[in-house]
Amino acid sequence: MSVTLDRPPVNNAPPPAPKPAPNPTVTPRRRMRIGRVVVSGPLLLLVGFLVLVPVGFVVLAAFSTSVPRPGNIDFALTLENFRTLADPSVMKATGNSLLIASLATLLALIIGGFLAFITARSNVPFRAFIYAIGLMPLFLPSYVGALAWAILGSPSAGLLNVALRDLGLDAVVDVYSFGGVVTVMAIFYAPYAFLMIHSAMSMMNPDLEDAAGVHGGSMAQTLKNVTFPLALPAILGSGLLIFILVLENFPVAQVLATPAGIDTLPTYIYRVMMATPARGNDAATVAIVLVGFVLLLTSLQRRYLAKRSYTTVTGKGMKARRVDLGRAKWPAVVFAGGYFLIAVVLPLLALLLTAGRVSPYMSSFRDLAAPGALDFSVFGEILSSAAFFGVAGNSIFVSVLAAALGTALAFAVAYVINRTRARGRALLEGISMVPLAVPHIVLGIGLLWTWLIMPIPLYGTIWVLVVAFLVVQMPQGLRSVSASIQATHRDLEDSAVMLGARRAKAITFVTLPLMKVTLASSFLLLLMLSMRELTVPLFLYTTDTKILSIEIFDLFENGGAAQEAAAMSVVYCVIMFIVSYLPQRFGNQKH
Amino acid sequence: MEVHIEDLRLAYNGVPAIRDLSLTIGDGESIVLLGQSGCGKTSTMRCVAGLEEPTGGSIRIGERTVFDAVANVNVPSHKRNVGMVFQSYAVWPHKTVLENVIFPLRMKKVGRRQARADGLKTLELVGLGHLADRGASLLSGGQMQRGALARSMAMKPSVLMLDEPLSNLDARLRDDLRVELRRIQVEQGLTSLYVTHDQQEALALADRIAIMRDGIIAQLGTPQQIYSTPASAAIASFLGVTNVFPVTSTHSANRVTLIEHPLELAVDEPIEYPESSACIRPDDIDVRPRETRIGERNRFAGEVTVAVFQGASIRYQVKLTNGPVIDAICPQNAHGVLAVGSSVDVSIDPSSIMVLPNEVPEVRVSERVAA
Missing domain, CATH: 3.40.50.300 (P-loop containing nucleotide triphosphate hydrolases)
Incomplete structure (x- = not known):
């Protein structure tokens, strides 16, 4: 006691490492105390720097008179910026965003929930194929889907409208509209609802439903009283998730809503940022509103998911009972087929057709019959052009690096959070999850300001994209690696330590090999997310550091090069499919 | 109903x-x-x-x-x-x-x-x-x-x-x-x-x-x-009869011999089926310290290998000389807990030995169910 009173405890600085004390009871204790800061400290600094600085700049810009720029970080605080919120166009954008998100969520839940129910719990024919249909749109980045639908459903030259005219019908499909945005969003987010509801429905303990059957409940009453109430948490949980995703989605809204003069919060922020002169402070203020909505919803979702324990999911692998659809079988198949058509088949066909069409204008499908009207040599041109390889190379370089670094960082953070008693673990986890609550459009602005200001000359190089992706995907990486660390029993590692290995050795020889497969699938998940990311790099790319998603977006936005853009989208979809298919394969090997 | x-x-x-x-x-x-x-x-x-x-x-x-x-x-x-x-x-x-x-x-x-x-x-x-x-x-x-x-x-x-x-x-x-x-x-x-x-x-x-x-x-x-009266050795074993030994008949109707050990048992009922076993409840087996008296029916010499005190009773495993390991549950009595390694006498009353077919012959199943 008296010793500690004489000398104030040195907490943060590790004492000069003496020779290991001969007394074995001293060494481990001291090492543990040091370890409590040594492991978490640097990680906290790194993650805190990567995440909090960009977010901090956005917050600062919302409350100050000018935007942060090199050599001038302005701390002249003001609330003046918040006047912009009273601007009718901001109010309108807010209203539009909320309405689009609500309707799209509802529609996505109906589509996803119905497909989940028929594949998990009914005797619908082609079950395996319908299951695949439910997932497939995940492989298509939402803005590629939006671009394809722009080709299909533009009121004058849209392929669907050409077809309708050919058939002599008077109807016009207009995807540049409220309904168009809602539908396309719903189509591409329905797989989230499908996945969550499907797993809730197929993992439900069938005894619970059998019990209703035995105690006098008919099939319909069982569904109403037992099955759906038990799936409700998954339905609401996925609903909230989709609502958030739609609310912060920028590309789809930019492609389909902006031409129709409909603003959403993300497109409004983008427009204000890109205006000359850029109104960074206004953008930051509106961004704060968007973050506020997302935070509110995320906390709601958390609260809901926390209560989820009552679903009594058992891993017993018992076969769930299947509802006999009877005559409703075929309408169900038609519904699934229809979804497949509008979510996957039509968009891909539209892209292929556009890539192969020689003349950009087509008044009737009969034109295609003319000799030389179709020519797919554009694929050859693209695949042999240096420009494409530059852009694709950039994409792959950035994505592979961001995914690898992201997985490594996620492992370090997840290990500290789950396996050590280091100080600041909760803080570390909290900060790592922050990007989840910040819409990409906002994160993009924050990252732009950060790396313009930082004395490290990263802006303008490809490395700034790597760092940006690392930040954006931190939550997804951490979640997936954390889950697999939790699934790896810590006794396995501890027993290696008991048998004489140092901790680092035990991690290298026991824990990491055990997690090999799951780490690989985390890596592929991050790779896929990086490959499809568009919003964040939109603020950070320069002509030398263009990546695929940006290039496609640019080509379409600026018009003119629709053929190349479509061809590139097709190639891009193929790459995406391969990248997303691999984790599936890896995931399946576990079982 | x-x-x-x-x-x-x-x-x-x-x-x-x-x-x-x-x-x-x-x-x-x-x-x-x-x-x-x-x-x-x-x-x-x-x-x-x-x-x-x-x-x-x-x-x-x-x-x-x-x-x-x-x-x-x-x-x-x-x-x-x-x-x-x-x-x-x-x-x-x-x-x-x-x-x-x-x-x-x-x-x-x-x-x-x-x-x-x-x-x-x-x-x-x-x-x-x-x-x-x-x-x-x-x-x-x-x-x-x-x-x-x-x-x-x-x-x-x-x-x-x-x-x-x-x-x-x-x-x-x-x-x-x-x-x-x-x-x-x-x-x-x-x-x-x-x-x-x-x-x-x-x-x-x-x-x-x-x-x-x-x-x-x-x-x-x-x-x-x-x-x-379990119908077969398998059922008996399932019901907690731990001593089950396959047997064949001998020259005498009242004696059977263990297939796996050179040991004969005196029994009350003769063997009825070709594939049968002698089944003995552990509670029906008496274990006591070695005495000089030998020659009584079904009295065998052995050595205690495991003794487990269970409160009201003691559970032994005894290795019989030239015979199988036998499982016995003895009430608390004057002998106290016999130490592992001590030489003991094991005796089994012939009337408590059930000679049963290994499995229920299918014919008998239908008879029983019908009855």
Whole structure:
């Protein structure tokens, strides 16, 4: 006691490492105390720097008179910026965003929930194929889907409208509209609802439903009283998730809503940022509103998911009972087929057709019959052009690096959070999850300001994209690696330590090999997310550091090069499919 | 109500799980299906409940045929009025205890108020009245089990089925609930079919026990009959007879010889079937310190290899000289606990040796079931 009173405890600085004390009871204790800061400290600094600085700049810009720029970080605080919120166009954008998100969520839940129910719990024919249909749109980045639908459903030259005219019908499909945005969003987010509801429905303990059957409940009453109430948490949980995703989605809204003069919060922020002169402070203020909505919803979702324990999911692998659809079988198949058509088949066909069409204008499908009207040599041109390889190379370089670094960082953070008693673990986890609550459009602005200001000359190089992706995907990486660390029993590692290995050795020889497969699938998940990311790099790319998603977006936005853009989208979809298919394969090997 | 099961057959992907099973449960009778896992006992129960569609045979509950493969009758589960307590309890976690219990009443279109009153009465019966409005997911294991029982009893089932309802509870609670289940069953005169792999449970709860092996009923009888005269060595072994030694006959009808050891046993009953075993309960074996007196019938020299003090009794494993290791349970007596390694005499009364066929010959099965 008296010793500690004489000398104030040195907490943060590790004492000069003496020779290991001969007394074995001293060494481990001291090492543990040091370890409590040594492991978490640097990680906290790194993650805190990567995440909090960009977010901090956005917050600062919302409350100050000018935007942060090199050599001038302005701390002249003001609330003046918040006047912009009273601007009718901001109010309108807010209203539009909320309405689009609500309707799209509802529609996505109906589509996803119905497909989940028929594949998990009914005797619908082609079950395996319908299951695949439910997932497939995940492989298509939402803005590629939006671009394809722009080709299909533009009121004058849209392929669907050409077809309708050919058939002599008077109807016009207009995807540049409220309904168009809602539908396309719903189509591409329905797989989230499908996945969550499907797993809730197929993992439900069938005894619970059998019990209703035995105690006098008919099939319909069982569904109403037992099955759906038990799936409700998954339905609401996925609903909230989709609502958030739609609310912060920028590309789809930019492609389909902006031409129709409909603003959403993300497109409004983008427009204000890109205006000359850029109104960074206004953008930051509106961004704060968007973050506020997302935070509110995320906390709601958390609260809901926390209560989820009552679903009594058992891993017993018992076969769930299947509802006999009877005559409703075929309408169900038609519904699934229809979804497949509008979510996957039509968009891909539209892209292929556009890539192969020689003349950009087509008044009737009969034109295609003319000799030389179709020519797919554009694929050859693209695949042999240096420009494409530059852009694709950039994409792959950035994505592979961001995914690898992201997985490594996620492992370090997840290990500290789950396996050590280091100080600041909760803080570390909290900060790592922050990007989840910040819409990409906002994160993009924050990252732009950060790396313009930082004395490290990263802006303008490809490395700034790597760092940006690392930040954006931190939550997804951490979640997936954390889950697999939790699934790896810590006794396995501890027993290696008991048998004489140092901790680092035990991690290298026991824990990491055990997690090999799951780490690989985390890596592929991050790779896929990086490959499809568009919003964040939109603020950070320069002509030398263009990546695929940006290039496609640019080509379409600026018009003119629709053929190349479509061809590139097709190639891009193929790459995406391969990248997303691999984790599936890896995931399946576990079982 | 009476339940008739006739020639019941069930196969999963061509693999038979139940093979021509016939059984009659009398009105108010409690029958326990006892057997190892995979013997088809739960499948039989699920067939009666209508959760499984048999591949052949017929099932009658009271006067109503609920399943008949030939006549193509298959009444759906919810119209059979059969109660069932699941092994996992299957108490709905999103409803309160009372809501769980009144579910079958509401399904029968009983009015809300009446259902509530009846439900509360049933909950009182199982001792859960004070928890009626609690969320079912907050109950402990024992309470869930009672809740599941109340839910099934509330529907006044024609037959109540229980699928290993006590297997997820700890030992002490299991003993208490076993007695209580029997009390409720007898008081309410419930016709019941109970599935378990625990012989103690079977002995305590059954009016008759049906021992199942490989999808057929190997033996059917009262608990006393089953306990005192198991039909085969396999059944005896399943019922806790730990000393089972394959034997062949000798020159004398009153003596058999162990196949695996050069040892002869004096027995009261001769060998009836070519493949038989001598079965001896551990409690019927006497172990005492070595005495000089030798030559008595079935008295063997041996050495204690394991001694386990169990309170009221002591359990020994004794290696017989030139013979097998034998399992014995001796009451506490003047000898105290004999030390490991001490030389002992083991004696077995010839009348306590059961010479049984290794497996029940199929012919005898049908006779017994018919009888």
